[in-house]
Amino acid sequence: MALPLTPIWFVALPLLVAFSSPLWARLRLLMPLLLGVPLTLLVLAIALHPLVRTAPLVETIVIAPPLGIHLQLDSASLLLIALIGLASALVAAFLWLGDTEAHLRGRRAFVLMLLLIAGCNGLVLTGDLFNLYVFLEIAGVSAYALSALRQDAPALEAGLKYLIIGSVAAVFFLFAVVLIYLQTGSLSLGAVASSFGEIPGPMQILIGLLMLVGLGIKAELFPFNFWVPDIYQGSHPAVASLFSGILVKAFLFVLFHLVFVLLADPEVIRTWLMGLGAATMLVAETVALRQQDLRRMLAYSSLGQVGLVTLALGFGSEATLAGGLFHLVNHTLVKLLLFLLAALMLRHLLSVRLADLAGLGRVMPLAAGLFVLGALAVLGLPPLSGFVSKLWILKGFAEAQVLWPIALILLAALIEAAYYFRWIKTLYEPRAQMQEGRPLGHWVYAPVVLLAGLLILLGVAPFLVQDLFIEGAQSLLARDVNLEAMLGARP
Amino acid sequence: MLEFLDSPRVLHGIYVLGSLTLFVIGLYGLLAKRHLLKILISIAVMELSVYLLFVGLATSPGETAPILSDGLRAFAGMADPVPQALTLTAIVIGMAVLALGASLTIQYHRLTGNADVTAMTELKDS
Numbered sequence: 356m357a358l359p360l361t362p363i364w365f366v367a368l369p370l371l372v373a374f375s376s377p378l379w380a381r382l383r384l385l386m387p388l389l390l391g392v393p394l395t396l397l398v399l400a401i402a403l404h405p406l407v408r409t410a411p412l413v414e415t416i417v418i419a420p421p422l423g424i425h426l427q428l429d430s431a432s433l434l435l436i437a438l439i440g441l442a443s444a445l446v447a448a449f450l451w452l453g454d455t456e457a458h459l460r461g462r463r464a465f466v467l468m469l470l471l472i473a474g475c476n477g478l479v480l481t482g483d484l485f486n487l488y489v490f491l492e493i494a495g496v497s498a499y500a501l502s503a504l505r506q507d508a509p510a511l512e513a514g515l516k517y518l519i520i521g522s523v524a525a526v527f528f529l530f531a532v533v534l535i536y537l538q539t540g541s542l543s544l545g546a547v548a549s550s551f552g553e554i555p556g557p558m559q560i561l562i563g564l565l566m567l568v569g570l571g572i573k574a575e576l577f578p579f580n581f582w583v584p585d586i587y588q589g590s591h592p593a594v595a596s597l598f599s600g601i602l603v604k605a606f607l608f609v610l611f612h613l614v615f616v617l618l619a620d621p622e623v624i625r626t627w628l629m630g631l632g633a634a635t636m637l638v639a640e641t642v643a644l645r646q647q648d649l650r651r652m653l654a655y656s657s658l659g660q661v662g663l664v665t666l667a668l669g670f671g672s673e674a675t676l677a678g679g680l681f682h683l684v685n686h687t688l689v690k691l692l693l694f695l696l697a698a699l700m701l702r703h704l705l706s707v708r709l710a711d712l713a714g715l716g717r718v719m720p721l722a723a724g725l726f727v728l729g730a731l732a733v734l735g736l737p738p739l740s741g742f743v744s745k746l747w748i749l750k751g752f753a754e755a756q757v758l759w760p761i762a763l764i765l766l767a768a769l770i771e772a773a774y775y776f777r778w779i780k781t782l783y784e785p786r787a788q789m790q791e792g793r794p795l796g797h798w799v800y801a802p803v804v805l806l807a808g809l810l811i812l813l814g815v816a817p818f819l820v821q822d823l824f825i826e827g828a829q830s831l832l833a834r835d836v837n838l839e840a841m842l843g844a845r846p
Numbered sequence: 847m848l849e850f851l852d853s854p855r856v857l858h859g860i861y862v863l864g865s866l867t868l869f870v871i872g873l874y875g876l877l878a879k880r881h882l883l884k885i886l887i888s889i890a891v892m893e894l895s896v897y898l899l900f901v902g903l904a905t906s907p908g909e910t911a912p913i914l915s916d917g918l919r920a921f922a923g924m925a926d927p928v929p930q931a932l933t934l935t936a937i938v939i940g941m942a943v944l945a946l947g948a949s950l951t952i953q954y955h956r957l958t959g960n961a962d963v964t965a966m967t968e969l970k971d972s
Contacts (some may be wrong), residue, residue, distance in 0.1 A: 485932050492939045497944060503950055507967040511954040515882065516966070518947045522889045523876065523941075529936060534898045536929065585969040837909060 360403060362413050362428040364398055365436055365476040373469035376462050385465045390447040393472060397440030398809060401434055407433050411830065413482070423842025425543060425840060429539035431827040434680060435608050442600045442687050442786065443472050444834050446593055446668065449695050450801040454794075455702075457818065458504055459591060467504070468702040470497035475605040478614075482841055484532045484542045487609065491817030496520045498602055502590035513533045520572060520582045525564045528569030531562050532828070535741045538562075545841030548834075563624065566613065572605035575661050582644075587654035592701060595650065596694030599657040600687040607683070611668045615831050616838070621671050628669030633763050637663030649697050650709035653690065656733060659767060662684045667748045676828035678747030681820075685732070685740045685813065687767065692729045692806040696722050699795060699803075709778065721782035722799055725807050729774040732810045734768060740813035801841050854906045861902030868895035882951045884962045886944060893940045895932045904929035 370393050372379070379385050406412055413641070428436070447468070450459050458464065474494025481487050499521060503514025531541070539547050550561070566789035572579040586593040614621055636659050643655035649721065664686065667679030690754045699722050700715065702705050716723040732739035735746075745764065752760050830837070850856055868891055875888030907927040910925035955961045 485935075489935065491937065492943065496943060499943075499946060499950075503953075506953065506957075508954070508958050511950055511957065512968045514965045515947070515950050515954060516969075519876075519885055519889065522943055522947070523892075526889065526892045529893070529897075530896050533929075537900070537903050538933075542928075542932075562961055563951065585920065588969045 360399060362403075362412060362426045362480055363414060363416065364399060364427075365480060366473050368396065369469040369473035369476070373466045373473070375381045376466050379465070380462045385462065386447070386460060389468060390444055390451055391449060391466055392469060393442075393444035395470075395475070397437055397444060399637065400437040402632050403428065404433060410785050411837060413840045424486060425545075426480045426840065427481060427482040427544075427837070429837065429840075430823070430830040431612075432479045432608070434449075434684070434827045435580070435604065436476055438604065438684055439472060439479070439601045442691055443597065444595055445691055445802045445806060446600075446695070449593060452798040452801055453699070454799070455593065455698070456591070456772060458506075459593060463502060464501070467497045467501045470494075471602065474611045476602050480608050482544045484535060484544065484547065486799065488525070488529055488532055489774070489802075491609075492525055494524060494602060494605065495573075497620065498598060501587055501594050501597070503834075504594065505591060508589075512819065513586045516582055516589075522573035524569045524579075526569075527565050527572075527727045531565035531569060531706040534558065534562050534565070537827040538837045540747050542613055544613075544616055545654040545838050545840065548838055549842065551617050552619055552772045567627075568655065570606060570610045570613075571631070573603075575603050575635075575658055575667075576631050577662065579660075580635065580639075580658055583658055584651045584654040587657070588648060588650045588688070592650060592694045592698035595654070596691045596698075599654070599690045599694065602669060603661060603836070604683055604687060605658070607664060607668070611831065615671075615834060619834070624806065625669060625671060629666050632662045632665030632667075632669050633760065634662070635659070635665060635768050637763065640774075644770065646774075647709045649700070649709070649778070650761050651695075652778065653693050653697060653751075656771065656774075657686070657690050659771065662692075663745075663748070663764060663767065666760055670755070670757070670760070671832070672751055672813050673825070673828050673832060674751030674754055674830060675748055676751075677821075677824040678744055678751050680747075681817075681824045682741075682744035683748055684824075685810070688806055688809055688813075689729050689732045689741065690723065692803060693733075694731065694808070695806070696726050699799065700712050703795065706846055709781055712778070713781050713784045715810045716783040717786075719795075725800075726782065727779055728807050728810070730779060734775060738811065738814045740810050740817070743814055760810060769787075782812060852907050853923040857905055857907055861899065865899035865902065868898065870891075880962050880964050882954070882963060883948070886947045886951070889947075890944055891942065894938070897936060899932050900929050945946065 360643070365750065369392055371422070372388055377387050384804035401673035407428055407430055411427060414426045416424045471494055474490050474497060478487065478494060482489060497515050499518040502517050503510050535547055536542055538558060539550045543546055545811070554562070564833065569578065575583050587598065590598070614624065620626065639655045641660060643652055643659065645651040646655060660682070664679050664683050667675045667682065697707055700719065704711055704715070704720060732741040735741040745768070749761050749764060752758070859941030867910055872888045872895060876885055876889065880886060909925040910923055912924045912930060951961060955966065
């Protein structure tokens, strides 16, 4: 039986494998499958690329006409799908090779991580507002349970806080979806988009505000992101790397996908989104200055980068969009690298507070060296990939003759440099006695070194992937083509 | 005397007022209460108000339940089935989240002996 290669596999495969987990646990295949499934999805995404390039791929699973489920795969969502596959494969490899704590290698973590992947893929692919809500809850519930997985007081506290704030976000989002259905009588993105302009003005604003609160909480935008550092500190760093690397990215994509599809003229909220992005960036970077815990510092730095991406995507010109998408990918790679290093340091020293990390460069030279590389990539120094993506964004703003974001981005980079160099300085401080932890095997570093290699490769040869991002930006902006594809798919 | 209540405008107005009141009660509980279970209940009340609003506004007086029984093939006078199906789905999801929240709360209480959000100080800015 030949199985057609369609977008549904991006959601169905992780779900199927997750729910047959008792079988895999008995066959001792949990870890190979946790690595294999995202890799398969990555290969599938690459295989679908030539198809998507010509036209967005729209799949409708018909239940009973005119009812059906729409999945839409265009160049931009393909980029995100591939990123989710790559990032989760790397984290899985880290968990497998790294001989990490038992609770992260068990059946529960296996099921939850695959559900998280399925939820994120669904969020990115779905062409239907109610399915968006369902996937938001799938991704959300698996994230709450993942952060509480260790079941000690900090982990449970993180899980509870995440659950409460996440449910509130979901209620606001559901409220917006309900209002949209009552106003337009439809939930399919294409149909809603074509009649969104006819909704009375005040109602549009109410729907927009509810959506912004719901998705703003999930996508960690200021002022709805006060909870993020707590969650990242309480969860295992490998789990936090998944949150920062794929979950936030999926929600950011959803936010901007909705903005670009629903609004005929995205300029009406351009100032709002850019303002939110700029505020997120500056506030987070400033607060990051005085953090004493590596995980919290990375969380604030992650928020700052999310703000930068929001600023670039919110502006909505083709150049900044391409730069923003590239920066989104870079940030995923960098934060995976830094959080996975934090996991290694935490295992070795049992603490990642600034004072305890002094002199780590002696004991774990490779980890410290890679940390420096990651920090330089966040700052955007050549020849690392962060430099190229920041350059694209700045060039995009300069071409449009809008100068204030450039000043803010450079200011944020300065603040970033201040706190990252504080941590680097501590790592290489001389210190007489250093407690000797359990030695780590060489294979532990394999996924981390691979990440570092990718950062350098993308920095040295950005032309390898340039077309992907420009296509992604164009497909986000091509509202008419997307609408036509979505409406044409209706049975 | 009370026929005016049957007009859709009045009825929908009452539904909107009622569910918004519930929403505000839930929001108040979320912000003002400190016990974890009370916070979870407040979230459930907020969700409930959204479901009520949805089902209430999507039906008008005189419409029948959207069920096709044996031999009945006409769609005449039937309420829109989509909101009801969606609400059912949303209720199930909300229940699952609530159950997860309650179980996490119980575990947290067993471990630390408190169930007060303001006493959760394990994770904070240092």
